[in-house]
């Protein structure tokens with residue numbers, strides 16, 4: 001029969017498998033392809049590959065395949081079970097699908113490609129997949145990808161925290177700063193949240209870690225110290241987090257001063273919050289002139305801002321000795337500034353100095369995490385239908401994990 005040969009070719013079915021029959025269900029828009037196999041002496045054991053004799057067949061199963069001529073195409077077969085001397089009775093590996101999947105490998109691959117490019121409801125509609133089926137595809141894809149990742153080196157890591165929704169519980173993320181991808185997602189931001197990450201790595205991967213960028217957050221520090229040999233020389237407090245802490249201190253000074261000024265009828269500082277956080281280079285000429293007047297004034301906020309800028313100059317140094325000298329000078333200025341928020345940050349930075357200076361050696365920041373963050377925003381945005389955090393985690397791995405997720409079969 002010609003249509004059987006045609007479907008054998010379209011579906012890529014090879015001996016000993018053949019197409020037994022093709023059934024067109026026009027009303028349903030479906031093609032059902034029934035597969036059978038020739039009698040062969042032995043089949044390879046799925047576990048060890050040793051030859052095993054046919055034992056029996058499982059009841060018939062179905063797999064959704066790529067559509068043919070816009071018809072949903074469903075394959076039917078009875079999976080053979082064999083008997084292996086070592087492993088007993090086992091279902092053989094089928095050439096068109098992974099174990100337990102209700103889709104063929106090709107269909108699953110197509111679904112993965114689409115899900116990476118478009119939002120879930122669109123894919124679900126076009127491929128005729130339910131929400132649960134799509135999550136099944138995504139979860140299997142992620143599991144495959146995580147398994148394959150074990151062989152890759154991950155020398156530069158960034159640990160970051162992220163709120164699931166504004167004001168809600170936190171997630172801990174570990175990013176691969178070299179390849180801009182998420183390696184790990186866990187609930188919360190405790191030591192235990194990060195502890196789980198190290199278990200996903202091989203010994204070689206842990207030994208190959210050169211630097212870990214993070215905010216000054218003790219639970220993360222404790223976790224790295226416990227799991228990474230030589231951690232003290234590898235933890236790098238992230239430059240952008242430090243800039244953020246300094247910026248927040250400037251803002252506390254500004255808010256307090258603004259109150260005092262306004263009480264005296266002076267509203268020079270009102271509405272200037274973001275001017276103190278922005279870089280003057282990012283302002284237009286008029287804003288820059290106005291801001292120059294402010295920052296050259298004798299306001300306390302202007303002094304705090306100057307402190308912040310001078311503090312960040314630390315990261316311009318290439319050598320440790322002049323950097324330490326600069327810090328000593330800066331710290332002295334800050335603690336004598338009589339600006340309480342600045343004094344507090346200066347003390348924190350002094351306590352943390354050793355792992356700030358590691359930046360000079362490793363030059364890593366969490367900046368790479370920014371591109372990952374915008375992707376996560378997209379996931380959050382398209383994922384309004386997430387019913388739980390586990391689905392959210394799967395989606396982050398799926399979209400931001402840079403994983404090799406295609407199904408493999410024989």
Ligand SMILES: [Zn+2]
Nearest residue numbers: 045048084087
């Ligand atoms: Zn075996």
